[in-house]
Amino acid sequence: MIRSAEALQTLSSGWFLEHAWLIPIVPAIGFFIIILFGKKLPMKGSEIGLLSMFSSLVLAGGAAMQWIDRVNSGGKEQFIAPVVRTWNWWQVGGMKFTIGQSIDGLAVIVLVVVAFISTLVQLYSTEYLKGDRRYTHFFAALTLFSAGMLAMVVADDTILFLLGWEIMGLCSFMLIGHWWEDGANSRAALKAFFTVRTGDMGLLVGVAMLYFASNDWTTEHLGVSGFSIRGISAWALSGEPNSTVILVAAVALFIAAIGKSGQFPLHTWLPDAMAGPTPVSSLLHSSTMVVAGVFLVARLYPVFFTGFDILGTGGNFITVIGGITIVIAAALAFVQNDIKKVLAYSTVSQLGYMMLGLGAGAWLPAVFHIFTHAFFKACLFLGAGSISHSASHHSFDMKKDMGGLRKVMPITFTTWVISTLALCGVFPFSGFFSKDEIIDNVGHNGYQLFMIIGLIGAFMTAAYMTRATYLTFFGEARGASAGEHHDEHHDAHAPAHDDHDSHDAHDAHATDHADHGPHESGWRITLPLVLLAVLALSSGLLNATPFGEKWERIKTWVEPRAEVVMETAPGGPGHSNVLSIPAAAEEGHHDSPCGSETPEEGVCYAPQLQHAPFKWSKAMLSLGIVFLGIALSWLFSTLLYTRKDKRLVGLTERNGVLRAGYNLLINKYYLDALYENVIVKAIAGPIAAAAYWFNQNVLDGILHAVARVSRVFSGWVYRNIDQRVVDGTVNNSGKATKGAGGVLAPVQSGKVSQYGALLFSAAAVAALVLVIINS
Amino acid sequence: MLVNQFLFLAALLFCIGVYGVVARKNAVLVLMSIELILNAVNLNFVAFALHNGNADGHTFALYIIAIAAAEVGVGLGLVLLIFRNRRTISLDDLSEMKG
Numbered sequence: 074m075i076r077s078a079e080a081l082q083t084l085s086s087g088w089f090l091e092h093a094w095l096i097p098i099v100p101a102i103g104f105f106i107i108i109l110f111g112k113k114l115p116m117k118g119s120e121i122g123l124l125s126m127f128s129s130l131v132l133a134g135g136a137a138m139q140w141i142d143r144v145n146s147g148g149k150e151q152f153i154a155p156v157v158r159t160w161n162w163w164q165v166g167g168m169k170f171t172i173g174q175s176i177d178g179l180a181v182i183v184l185v186v187v188a189f190i191s192t193l194v195q196l197y198s199t200e201y202l203k204g205d206r207r208y209t210h211f212f213a214a215l216t217l218f219s220a221g222m223l224a225m226v227v228a229d230d231t232i233l234f235l236l237g238w239e240i241m242g243l244c245s246f247m248l249i250g251h252w253w254e255d256g257a258n259s260r261a262a263l264k265a266f267f268t269v270r271t272g273d274m275g276l277l278v279g280v281a282m283l284y285f286a287s288n289d290w291t292t293e294h295l296g297v298s299g300f301s302i303r304g305i306s307a308w309a310l311s312g313e314p315n316s317t318v319i320l321v322a323a324v325a326l327f328i329a330a331i332g333k334s335g336q337f338p339l340h341t342w343l344p345d346a347m348a349g350p351t352p353v354s355s356l357l358h359s360s361t362m363v364v365a366g367v368f369l370v371a372r373l374y375p376v377f378f379t380g381f382d383i384l385g386t387g388g389n390f391i392t393v394i395g396g397i398t399i400v401i402a403a404a405l406a407f408v409q410n411d412i413k414k415v416l417a418y419s420t421v422s423q424l425g426y427m428m429l430g431l432g433a434g435a436w437l438p439a440v441f442h443i444f445t446h447a448f449f450k451a452c453l454f455l456g457a458g459s460i461s462h463s464a465s466h467h468s469f470d471m472k473k474d475m476g477g478l479r480k481v482m483p484i485t486f487t488t489w490v491i492s493t494l495a496l497c498g499v500f501p502f503s504g505f506f507s508k509d510e511i512i513d514n515v516g517h518n519g520y521q522l523f524m525i526i527g528l529i530g531a532f533m534t535a536a537y538m539t540r541a542t543y544l545t546f547f548g549e550a551r552g553a554s555a556g557e558h559h560d561e562h563h564d565a566h567a568p569a570h571d572d573h574d575s576h577d578a579h580d581a582h583a584t585d586h587a588d589h590g591p592h593e594s595g596w597r598i599t600l601p602l603v604l605l606a607v608l609a610l611s612s613g614l615l616n617a618t619p620f621g622e623k624w625e626r627i628k629t630w631v632e633p634r635a636e637v638v639m640e641t642a643p644g645g646p647g648h649s650n651v652l653s654i655p656a657a658a659e660e661g662h663h664d665s666p667c668g669s670e671t672p673e674e675g676v677c678y679a680p681q682l683q684h685a686p687f688k689w690s691k692a693m694l695s696l697g698i699v700f701l702g703i704a705l706s707w708l709f710s711t712l713l714y715t716r717k718d719k720r721l722v723g724l725t726e727r728n729g730v731l732r733a734g735y736n737l738l739i740n741k742y743y744l745d746a747l748y749e750n751v752i753v754k755a756i757a758g759p760i761a762a763a764a765y766w767f768n769q770n771v772l773d774g775i776l777h778a779v780a781r782v783s784r785v786f787s788g789w790v791y792r793n794i795d796q797r798v799v800d801g802t803v804n805n806s807g808k809a810t811k812g813a814g815g816v817l818a819p820v821q822s823g824k825v826s827q828y829g830a831l832l833f834s835a836a837a838v839a840a841l842v843l844v845i846i847n848s
Numbered sequence: 849m850l851v852n853q854f855l856f857l858a859a860l861l862f863c864i865g866v867y868g869v870v871a872r873k874n875a876v877l878v879l880m881s882i883e884l885i886l887n888a889v890n891l892n893f894v895a896f897a898l899h900n901g902n903a904d905g906h907t908f909a910l911y912i913i914a915i916a917a918a919e920v921g922v923g924l925g926l927v928l929l930i931f932r933n934r935r936t937i938s939l940d941d942l943s944e945m946k947g
Binding site for chain 2: 822825829
C-alpha cells in the first residue's frame with residue numbers, strides 16, 4: 074500500500090504551528106525592551122518580562138493543541154512530518170544556509186515546559202528579588218535566558234541550535250554572578266562559564282563534522298544542507314555514514330552534553346551555580362540550561378543511535394557516564410548541609426537518569442522524565458527559596474537555620490513533600506511514571522548492569538531527600554527559623570539587597586518581631602509552588618504506562634514514528650514530500666526497518682525503538698526499594714539529628730573507613746582540586762616556564778648573536794659613513810625640523826581621541842581626493 | 849540589488865563609530881566604537897560580495913570578525929591592566945605621550 078498524496082496532505086496544521094518561531098522571538102524582543110527602557114517603566118521592567126514569557130506560554134500552548142490535532146489527523150503508525158519553515162540565512166555561490174523552525178512532538182513538549190516554568194519563575198522573582206539593586210538587569214537576563222532555550226528548541230538546524238545554546242551559556246554566567254560584589258559568586262559564575270565552555274568545544278567540532286560528512290548526502294536526497302537537523306537524522310539512519318566518522322561526531326556532541334548537563338566529570342559547576350539567586354537555580358535546574366544537553370542528545374538521537382550502536386550493545390559511552398553520574402551525585406547529596414546544594418546534586422543525579430535512558434534506547438521515558446522532572450524540581454527549588462526568603466533569613470543551611478518549619482509554612486511544606494515524593498518515584502506521583510519507565514526499559518534493552526545502578530540510585534534519592542526533608546521541616550527549630558538572627562548570613566547570601574540596612578536597623582530596635590520570625594511567603598511565591606506541586610502530582614498521568622495503552626498520551630504525541638518516508642528533493646516531480654510507503658508490518662507489533670537495517674528507498678527520521686511491557690512485579694520491586702530508602706533514612710535522621718544517639722553521633726570521626734568516605738564526599742571526590750590545582754597549575758606552571766625558558770635562551774640567544782655582529786658592523790659604519798657623510802646632512806635638516814617641530818608640538822597632546830580625530834580627518838581628506846581623481 | 853541601502857547603513861554605522869572613538873572618554877566605549885567601525889566595513893564587504901556574486905567578500909568579512917575578536921581580547925586586556933595601575937579607564941588621564 075502506498076500512502077497517497079492526499080493522505081499526507083490531510084495532516085492538519087494551524088496558525089500556532091506555522092508561527093512557532095514567534096515563541097523565542099517574543100521574549101527576545103522583551104529582553105531588548107527591558108534593557109533599553111526597563112528602568113523607566115513603573116514595575117522596573119519585570120512586567121515586560123512576565124508579559125513576554127506569558128505570551129510565549131500562550132503561543133506554545135496553542136502550538137501544542139494544534140500538534141495534537143495534527144497527530145490525530147494522521148494514521149496510527151504514520152510518520153508525522155514536523156512543521157518546517159525556513160528562511161535563507163546566508164547564500165553565496167552554490168551554497169545556501171537556512172535557519173528556521175522545525176516543530177515536532179519533542180519540540181512542542183519542551184516548549185510548553187520551558188515557557189510554563191519561565192513564567193512561574195518570573196512571577197516568583199517579582200517577590201523574591203523585590204528591592205534588589207539590579208532588579209531590571211535580572212529580568213532582562215532571565216528573559217533572554219528563556220529566549221535562548223526556546224530558540225534552541227524550535228531550531229531546524231544546528232546553526233540556530235548553537236546560537237540558542239551559547240545565549241544560554243552567556244545568560245547563565247550573568248545570572249549566577251548576579252550578586253557579583255561577593256567574590257565567591259563571581260568565581261562561581263566564571264567556573265560555570267569555563268566548565269561549560271570546555272564542553273562547548275565538542276558541540277562546535279561535532280556540528281562541523283556532521284556538516285562536512287552529511288552535506289553531500291542531504292543535498293542530494295532531501296535538498297537541505299548538512300546543518301539541517303532533519304537532514305542529519307535521515308543521513309545517520311541511511312546506512313551511508315562511515316561508522317568511525319559518526320562515532321567521533323557522536324562522542325564530540327556528547328562531550329558538549331556532559332558540560333551543559335552537568336554529567337560526570339564536568340558536573341562540578343552545577344552545585345557552585347547555587348551562588349545565583351534561587352529563582353535562577355530553579356529555572357537553570359528544571360527546564361533550561363541543564364536540560365539543553367539532554368535535549369541535544371534527544372534531538373540528534375539518530376546520530377547517537379547509529380554512532381554508539383545503541384540497541385546492539387550492553388553498554389556504551391552515554392550509559393557509562395549517565396550511570397556514574399547517578400551514583401556519585403546522589404552520594405554527594407548526603408553530606409551537604411546547604412539545602413540548595415542537596416537539590417543541585419539531586420538534579421545532577423536525575424540528569425544522569427535521562428542520559429542513561431537515552432543511551433540505552435529508552436528515548437521516550439527519558440524525554441518524559443525531562444517533562445516531569447521540570448515540574449517537581451522547579452517546585453523544590455522555589456520551595457527552598459521560599460524558606461530562605463520568609464523563614465530562615467536568607468540562610469540555606471539546613472542544620473543551622475532550619476527545622477520544624479512544617480507548622481509555620483504549611484503551603485511550602487505540602488508542596489515540598491509532594492515534589493519530594495515525585496522525585497523519589499512514589500507510585501501515584503509523576504516521577505514514578507517516568508523514572509520507573511527509564512529503569513524498566515534500560516533493563517529491557519539489555520543493559521542489565523545499568524538497571525541495577527538505576528535501582529541503587531532510586532534508593533539513594535529516596536534516602537537523601539528524606540534526610541533533607543527531615544532537617545528542614547521536622548525536629549526542633551534551630552537558628553534563624555527559631556527566631557534568632559545571625560548577621561553573617563545576611564551578608565553571605567544576599568549582599569545586594571538594598572532594603573538590608575533598613576532590615577538590620579529594624580532588628581536592632583527589636584520593635585516588631587512578628588514581621589521577621591518565620592512565616593508563610595506571599596501569594597506570588599506560593600502560587601507558583603501550588604501550581605507546580607499540582608503538576609508534580611498529576612503530570613505523570615499523561616503517560617501512565619501501567620494503566621494501559623490508552624493512557625500513553627505522551628507516547629502518541631511525542632515519539633516520532635519510525636516509518637520509511639519517500640522524500641523527493643524540491644524541484645523534482647511532485648514538488649514536495651508527498652509519497653510515503655508504510656512500514657512492513659501491517660498489524661501486531663509495529664516493526665520498521667528504520668535503524669535496524671538500511672532502507673532501500675526513502676529515508677527514516679527516527680529509529681525503531683522498543684518499549685518494555687509493564688509488569689507490576691518490577692514496579693513493586695523499585696517501589697519497595699524507594700520505601701526502604703525513605704524508612705531507613707527517616708530512622709537514621711531521627712536517631713542522629715533529634716535524639717543524638719550516642720552510637721551515631723560522631724561516627725565519621727571514630728571509624729576510619731567511614732571517615733575516609735566522608736572526606737572523599739566532602740571534598741567532592743577531589744575533582745575541584747584536580748581541575749584547579751593540577752590542570753590549571755600545570756598550564757600556568759610548566760608550560761609558562763617552558764615558554765619563558767625558550768624566550769630567554771633560544772630567542773634571546775639568537776638576538777644576542779645578531780646584536781654582536783651588528784655592533785661590529787655598525788662601529789665601522791659609524792666611523793666611516795655616519796660621521797662624515799650623514800652628519801652634515803642631518804645637522805642641517807635638524808635645524809629645519811626644530812623649527813617645524815616648534816610649530817607642530819601642540820598637536821602631540823598625548824590625548825588618544827585627538828590622534829583619532831586627526832587620523833580620521835586625514836583619511837577623509839584622502840578619500841575625498843581619491844573620489845575627485847577617479848571621477 | 850539594494851546595495852545602496854547597505855552602503856548607507858554602513859556609512860551611518862561608520863560615522864557613529866568614528867564619533868564614539870573621538871568623543872568618548874571611556875576606553876571600553878572606544879573599543880566598542882572600533883567594533884562598530886569594523887562591522888561597518890564588514891557590511892560593505894558583504895554588500896559588494898552579494899552585488900558581484902562571489903564569495904571573496906564573505907571570506908574577508910569572516911577574517912575581519914575573527915581578527916576583531918582577537919583585537920577586543922587584547923584591547924580589554926590593556927584596559928584591565930590600565931585600570932589596575934591607575935583605577936581609571938578615562939582616556940583623558942592617559943596623556944604620557946604628550947610631546
